[in-house]
Amino acid sequence: MKKLVMLAMAMVLLLLAACSSDDSKAAGAEKAIEYPKQPIELIVPFAPGGSTDIGARILEKHLSKYLPGAQVVVVNKPGGSGTIAMSDLYNSKPDGYTLSLATHRATAMQPLYGKVKYGHDSFQPIAKVFGNQQVLVVRGDSQWKTFDEWLKYVKANPDEFTFAVSGGIGSGSHLPMAELEKLAGIKVKPVPFEGTPPAITALLGGHIQGAVLQPSDVKEMIESGELRAIFNAASVPVPYFPEVPLLIDKGYDIAYDSNTSLLAPKGVPQEIVEMLQEAVKKTMEDPEVIAEFEKVNLQIQLGDAAVVQKELDEENAKSKVILKELGLIE
Amino acid sequence: MNSVKPSVWAGIIILCLGIVSLLMSLQYTYSGMVGPGPGFFPVWLSGIIIVLAIWYILESIKGKNVSAQDWPTGQSLKQILFIIMSLISYFILFLLVGFLLAAIIFLAILFYREYKWYVTVSLSVGITLFIYVMFNTVLKVHLPSGGILF
Amino acid sequence: MMDSFFLLLQGFETALTWQNILFCFVGVMLGMIIGVLPGLGPVSGTALLIPITFGMEPVTAIIMLSGIFYGSMYGGTITSVLVNVPGEAASVITCIDGYEMTKQGRAGAALGVSAIGSFIGGIVAVVALTFLGPLLSGVALKFGPPEFFAIMMLGMLMIVALMGKSLVRGLIAAFVGLLLSMIGQDLVSGEYRFTFNSMELMDGIDFAVMAMGLFGISEILLNAENPTKIKNAGKVKGLLPRRDEWGATSKAIGRGTGIGMLLGVIPGANSIIASTFSYILEKKVAKDPSRFGKGAIEGVAGPETANNAHSGAALIPLLSLGLPSSPTMAVILGAFIMHGLTPGPALFTKNPDFVWGLIASMFIGNLMLLILNLPLVGTWAKIAMIPYKLLFPIILMVILVGTYSLNGSVWDVAMMLFFGLVGYVLKKLDIPMSAMIVTFILGSQLESSLLQSLSISTEGFMIFFTRPISAVIMFIAITVFALSIYSGIKNKRGQLAADVEM
Numbered sequence: 012m013k014k015l016v017m018l019a020m021a022m023v024l025l026l027l028a029a030c031s032s033d034d035s036k037a038a039g040a041e042k043a044i045e046y047p048k049q050p051i052e053l054i055v056p057f058a059p060g061g062s063t064d065i066g067a068r069i070l071e072k073h074l075s076k077y078l079p080g081a082q083v084v085v086v087n088k089p090g091g092s093g094t095i096a097m098s099d100l101y102n103s104k105p106d107g108y109t110l111s112l113a114t115h116r117a118t119a120m121q122p123l124y125g126k127v128k129y130g131h132d133s134f135q136p137i138a139k140v141f142g143n144q145q146v147l148v149v150r151g152d153s154q155w156k157t158f159d160e161w162l163k164y165v166k167a168n169p170d171e172f173t174f175a176v177s178g179g180i181g182s183g184s185h186l187p188m189a190e191l192e193k194l195a196g197i198k199v200k201p202v203p204f205e206g207t208p209p210a211i212t213a214l215l216g217g218h219i220q221g222a223v224l225q226p227s228d229v230k231e232m233i234e235s236g237e238l239r240a241i242f243n244a245a246s247v248p249v250p251y252f253p254e255v256p257l258l259i260d261k262g263y264d265i266a267y268d269s270n271t272s273l274l275a276p277k278g279v280p281q282e283i284v285e286m287l288q289e290a291v292k293k294t295m296e297d298p299e300v301i302a303e304f305e306k307v308n309l310q311i312q313l314g315d316a317a318v319v320q321k322e323l324d325e326e327n328a329k330s331k332v333i334l335k336e337l338g339l340i341e
Numbered sequence: 342m343n344s345v346k347p348s349v350w351a352g353i354i355i356l357c358l359g360i361v362s363l364l365m366s367l368q369y370t371y372s373g374m375v376g377p378g379p380g381f382f383p384v385w386l387s388g389i390i391i392v393l394a395i396w397y398i399l400e401s402i403k404g405k406n407v408s409a410q411d412w413p414t415g416q417s418l419k420q421i422l423f424i425i426m427s428l429i430s431y432f433i434l435f436l437l438v439g440f441l442l443a444a445i446i447f448l449a450i451l452f453y454r455e456y457k458w459y460v461t462v463s464l465s466v467g468i469t470l471f472i473y474v475m476f477n478t479v480l481k482v483h484l485p486s487g488g489i490l491f
Numbered sequence: 492m493m494d495s496f497f498l499l500l501q502g503f504e505t506a507l508t509w510q511n512i513l514f515c516f517v518g519v520m521l522g523m524i525i526g527v528l529p530g531l532g533p534v535s536g537t538a539l540l541i542p543i544t545f546g547m548e549p550v551t552a553i554i555m556l557s558g559i560f561y562g563s564m565y566g567g568t569i570t571s572v573l574v575n576v577p578g579e580a581a582s583v584i585t586c587i588d589g590y591e592m593t594k595q596g597r598a599g600a601a602l603g604v605s606a607i608g609s610f611i612g613g614i615v616a617v618v619a620l621t622f623l624g625p626l627l628s629g630v631a632l633k634f635g636p637p638e639f640f641a642i643m644m645l646g647m648l649m650i651v652a653l654m655g656k657s658l659v660r661g662l663i664a665a666f667v668g669l670l671l672s673m674i675g676q677d678l679v680s681g682e683y684r685f686t687f688n689s690m691e692l693m694d695g696i697d698f699a700v701m702a703m704g705l706f707g708i709s710e711i712l713l714n715a716e717n718p719t720k721i722k723n724a725g726k727v728k729g730l731l732p733r734r735d736e737w738g739a740t741s742k743a744i745g746r747g748t749g750i751g752m753l754l755g756v757i758p759g760a761n762s763i764i765a766s767t768f769s770y771i772l773e774k775k776v777a778k779d780p781s782r783f784g785k786g787a788i789e790g791v792a793g794p795e796t797a798n799n800a801h802s803g804a805a806l807i808p809l810l811s812l813g814l815p816s817s818p819t820m821a822v823i824l825g826a827f828i829m830h831g832l833t834p835g836p837a838l839f840t841k842n843p844d845f846v847w848g849l850i851a852s853m854f855i856g857n858l859m860l861l862i863l864n865l866p867l868v869g870t871w872a873k874i875a876m877i878p879y880k881l882l883f884p885i886i887l888m889v890i891l892v893g894t895y896s897l898n899g900s901v902w903d904v905a906m907m908l909f910f911g912l913v914g915y916v917l918k919k920l921d922i923p924m925s926a927m928i929v930t931f932i933l934g935s936q937l938e939s940s941l942l943q944s945l946s947i948s949t950e951g952f953m954i955f956f957t958r959p960i961s962a963v964i965m966f967i968a969i970t971v972f973a974l975s976i977y978s979g980i981k982n983k984r985g986q987l988a989a990d991v992e993m
Contacts, residue, residue, distance in 0.1 A: 060825025
């Protein structure tokens with residue numbers, strides 16, 4: 012029965028490891044409404060390690076401070092550009108125990124393809140949590156130093172410039188460039204990749220010439236001069252790279268923000284929604300949390316439910332136009 | 342049973358698989374923005390599978406592809422069906438009453454024929470609880486303790 | 492080089508503090524347990540345990556997480572060898588000869604040789620990481636989509652060409668595997684293929700679901716047929732290879748180390764490619780290839796070494812370029828960022844104590860795995876001696892729970908059971924399942940790298956032949972395949988493929 016001894020040993024070790032994780036939760040709490048009574052599942056529509064996941068894990072760690080008794084559990088449900096997770100949230104019980112930290116893109120743009128049951132207005136927004144931009148980067152040793160130089164090149168050489176889009180044709184990282192192609196009369200070649208890391212690999216290896224991605228993923232590489240940002244396709248500048256020109260400032264009416272909000276299914280009791288909103292707001296204002304978000308290059312952008320819904324509506328309307336123009340939807 | 346060889350049947354099933362997937366593949370766009378579209382690979386793959394299936398059937402008719410393995414009959418067949426049935430019943434019970442009961446019953450079914458009842462009960466309960474604790478508390482994978490019924 | 496050596500010594504100072512040693516130990520131990528449990532692989536294991544590291548120092552956290560990673564790579568081997576359930580993708584190949592050895596009562600030797608091979612592979616990879624890391628990573632960037640496509644073509648064609656008794660059965664398995672990998676959302680167009688409008692299929696079939704069904708469940712059904720035939724292996728005959736096997740085994744370990752390391756450095760090359768290449772190479776160089784599939788010890792030693800050398804080397808692109816080469820590496824990258832560290836060239840200069848501490852801890856961790864495992868091998872191997880009537884319900888139970896734990900989905904469980912039946916039938920028909928699962932794993936990457944190559948290319952398909960690296964690989968691939976078709980037509984497969992069931 013050595014095996015049993017071994018298993019027991021393994022168990023002890025495991026428990027030991029589990030104990031080291033104790034977040035010393037304050038269990039006692041006033042019980043006005045009995046919420047939360049059980050762990051809150053926080054669905055992340057992307058794989059572990061990505062920026063949404065990292066943001067969610069910071070919330071997982073700190074939300075309980077301001078929502079006494081809450082135990083948040085991050086559940087990664089990647090796939091289908093976020094639609095799998097969003098459909099899951101759509102089908103979940105509106106009891107406040109299933110939430111999702113969702114990108115506006117998965118919520119507002121994906122339904123346009125008509126392959127999911129939910130729409131951009133099927134959810135109860137809790138709060139906007141953080142924002143990000145999208146930039147075009149090229150290698151530091153490439154011939155293009157500025158946006159104008161780059162534009163001149165692509166105008167003179169149609170169908171020459173290859174750039175990575177992570178997520179495929181018609182995904183969020185493809186749309187700004189597709190719109191620029193129309194507005195500036197240029198032609199470039201999108202190359203689809205499964206995510207940001209393989210796209211950066213191919214860019215550094217010189218197999219492609221550019222990539223559209225979130226600046227937080229390449230902050231250090233831009234700082235070290237390995238990569239260079241050519242333009243910013245968002246409506247606001249990148250806080251740590253304010254010199255990267257906005258497309259709107261260059262005279263092209265293109266603005267795609269990459270914001271992430273906390274959503275719940277529709278029908279969650281109003282009291283619970285308010286409790287969550289209050290807790291999220293306080294959490295995001297906690298200096299410790301702010302420091303942690305800063306450390307991982309995520310920009311806190313707090314916004315209330317109305318702001319979130321407005322942005323979702325706008326993104327939905329805008330994407331519909333461009334996707335139609337591109338012939339990706341009817 | 343001996344009139345048609347099992348491998349011929351298998352070939353026919355693979356052929357059907359190929360045909361169904363070919364029909365489905367034809368609905369996807371064959372060429373897309375960057376050259377081959379979403380239909381390109383599936384069409385070719387299903388086409389090749391169809392050809393391979395026909396090749397396989399022909400070879401099998403000629404008496405090749407005879408496996409060294411016998412197909413189960415009598416007692417062995419019963420054994421296999423017994424295990425399959427217990428797996429299916431675990432699955433249904435899991436949905437109905439959750440992990441704990443389903444697992445105990447499943448293990449008990451399999452142990453019962455080999456062990457005395459009290460050994461069966463203690464083994465089933467012990468193993469189930471061990472797995473439950475291990476997954477729920479240590480690995481933080483939540484196994485449902487209740488199902489549709491309660 | 493000398494610099495690296497001194498920095499490494501400093502790294503040992505970091506790694507040898509008591510809490511770092513403790514958590515390195517906890518990490519490899521947890522990793523082993525995760526690897527042993529079917530379903531939970533390195534990816535879900537590291538992701539699940541990230542929260543545990545929250546309160547820790549960054550160095551300690553990363554030391555523990557990488558311990559989990561390589562520990563689980565080793566743990567995956569244990570179940571492959573003992574009960575024919577691959578714990579993670581790279582162990583699929585180990586099942587072939589490892590489980591055969593267990594049936595012959597040589598589980599101890601199979602596990603022992605895996606432990607030694609893993610140790611050597613792991614350590615050599617870490618040494619390479621220490622001294623050649625930045626250099627190697629520059630070369631690795633030369634591998635773009637066309638080169639990936641060529642490597643994967645080579646891998647697949649070799650598998651089809653060199654395995655199974657019949658070409659047609661190998662091809663069927665390979666193509667069905669490819670077709671199954673198409674299920675889900677298409678990367679390029681976003682179109683959903685073969686999903687029958689079900690949510691569950693939108694993301695495709697999980698590798699673990701397929702592997703546990705095809706290998707684990709089918710094996711138990713096969714055994715159930717003939718309860719009298721399953722004798723317990725009797726005594727565990729030693730933990731080490733027989734004296735006459737030493738030469739071949741050590742050579743296999745050497746070759747496995749090389750293959751694993753080279754492929755590990757390339758960001759994006761899957762570890763299963765490393766173990767497959769190693770297996771095929773061992774079979775090619777063996778004096779008597781017919782032993783493969785019947786418990787050849789080189790068939791365990793080579794791929795296992797390659798797999799672990801790969802996982803060690805995979806840290807090279809992560810640390811020196813900031814590029815994860817596998818999903819597990821992506822999780823670890825996330826952990827880096829969460830602890831405020833950004834991998835990349837700057838990491839070596841900005842946080843040298845961290846980098847070298849981690850590298851030093853990998854020496855320690857690998858040593859721990861070896862010390863832990865050599866005595867444990869006997870204990871693990873005794874699992875094979877547990878009466879089968881007690882063992883098989885437990886295996887089934889763990890497989891069932893393991894499948895559920897992947898995504899908390901009963902659909903996965905149903906799917907896994909279905910693959911169990913399919914696997915049983917395939918075994919009866921002698922259709923090689925390993926070919927199916929390898930092509931299944933590589934399928935989507937094969938498609939995406941082809942599409943990427945074509946969009947980069949200005950000359951269509953010729954891109955594979957105009958770029959030197961991919962041209963060479965393609966040439967080898969085509970030669971291998973042509974030879975196998977030739978010998979298939981002449982019906983002299985025996986020569987090339989021997990009598991191997993894979």
